[in-house]
Amino acid sequence: MTAVDPARAACPAPPHETERVLLGHGSGGRLSAELLGHVLLPALGAPPDAVAEDAAVVTVAGAELVLTTDAFVVDPLVFPGGDIGRLAVHGTVNDLAMMGAAPVALALAYIIEEGFPIADLRRHTASAGAAAAEAGVRIATGDTKVVGRGAADGLYVTTTGLGRRLPGARMSAGAARPGDAVLLSGPIGRHGMAILGARESLGFEAEIASDTRSLHRLAAAMVARGGAALHAMRDPTRGGLAAALNEIAAASAVGIMIDEEAVPVPALVAAACDLLGLDPLHVANEGCLVAMVAADAADATLATMRATPEGRDAVRLGTVVADHPGRVVMHTLMGGRRVVDVLVGEQLPRIC
């Protein structure tokens, strides 16, 4: 029999103090939100609901700048449609674009495992350089650290982007309003399924290529058409479309209704998801965006999107509603309704 210290019995350890980080804490799902809200933000002295964006607005000399950072740990480093270098640039350019910012400069930080082939390092760096050149942004600075064998898995890249907000851009995850149209720029599920196919050698009948690409020109066209009508914008990466919609619903305290019929899932993605029991709504994307747009501007915005290469296949998915705030609900093909929830943990780790 062990004696119980009454002070300890009366004051158990806070729930997170005895726990360990799980893979799911990096998923972009509910565990990620918990880690951010209950551990990281309080440790920084910030309120737990302080952050709903993937980027911060910083005003300097009267200019609205946007700063965003992302660590890329994708496995494998090369996949159909891209590699870690391109992905790291696209992901960061897109985080700026979702705030209505044009990219001004990028910074790249490498953590490399000892023994990593220099030819591969050159290849991924050239990919990052090419993606930056295509996006019209400069890789202005960087850093390289090397850790011993077994202390990393090849190469990790952290990309930070500095952008300047476009005149008229005011979107925020918290600014969606009932009545807004929910617009999606193109088909979903390609990036996540490309990674899964490359990793698991699943022998899909045909190769699915990642949709990784920069979206700042599409976003800029939408802002130019009318920034005031563009309430919220998000690229559905980790956690997929379901996570992006839920984040906006929660941050804006609105409900979102979407039509399953309207969700564009490529046939190959649908078949692979079916085979593996995955929901395309939870699969990561790296080349599409979802936007909440004032009803009277929806058709014109959709036309603007469709006039760009990145938004050619844009669709209207549904509507923002005042009902069920914080929840995303889908009219299913079967004529019913279901809640589109966020996964608790990880459907597929290290997809970006």
Place this chain on the structure above:
Amino acid sequence: MTAVDPARAACPAPPHETERVLLGHGSGGRLSAELLGHVLLPALGAPPDAVAEDAAVVTVAGAELVLTTDAFVVDPLVFPGGDIGRLAVHGTVNDLAMMGAAPVALALAYIIEEGFPIADLRRHTASAGAAAAEAGVRIATGDTKVVGRGAADGLYVTTTGLGRRLPGARMSAGAARPGDAVLLSGPIGRHGMAILGARESLGFEAEIASDTRSLHRLAAAMVARGGAALHAMRDPTRGGLAAALNEIAAASAVGIMIDEEAVPVPALVAAACDLLGLDPLHVANEGCLVAMVAADAADATLATMRATPEGRDAVRLGTVVADHPGRVVMHTLMGGRRVVDVLVGEQLPRIC
């Protein structure tokens, strides 16, 4: 017998294509410079001599902004005088400060190994938050990725800093001139020896604490005294004072003469280095800076430095000369001279 393809025989693989990354490529020494100059910058389409600073100047809306990024992979995560959270903030604030910039915002990106204790994550995040608050800068955004067990070593932190250049600040690693005084803000060798002591359980007689701290107030005082006289400034981190002086000598195409007698090495550091056969000039620091200052402003700048807490023990180390451009030479205590070279590889991996 294998046939030799004549095209291949005539065109061997470039030297780096068949090689692998070594721990020394992350040392801040000669291998790091080679990787940057021969692999990374060419892959980005930049000239091999493009970068001599730890930060980039980006002009937005007429304001001179400075952007810098650093990956922190220090081992162990906690050491006398600090931890990875404080170090990550100090290192980035200091890279901004060395360009004469006041910190405006920081971004933190975590790569966490599955199974890492959440209490430790909270502790290091709180450290980063406290260091940022002390420096008067906001951690504005961040990212968290989790990788499987064995794919990282606990926690890696990449910190990016956005700063605004102070009026009058014009220093650059390439702007030192013959005749300049070489000023050092305080004693060297504490950070590297603190890490080594914590890692190896060497049983030093007394504990050496890291000098990790933010230097932007010291740098700002020096700029305020007279920015035009402040030609070059660098914090001697990886590679130590020897690397910082050699970088400035190379970038400015000048020689540097220093006096061994003037180099402030704390007794504990000197004893530990002696025991282990290390040269304090190569040991990393995280809380001092070296500056090349116009001769006629040297005494006044030294007085300004000594009036700040971070520069209380500032000294004049030597002089910039026109002789032996690109080389650092030391008058030794024995009355001789020796070249102070950069290490090829790694004296001590993962010190930051």
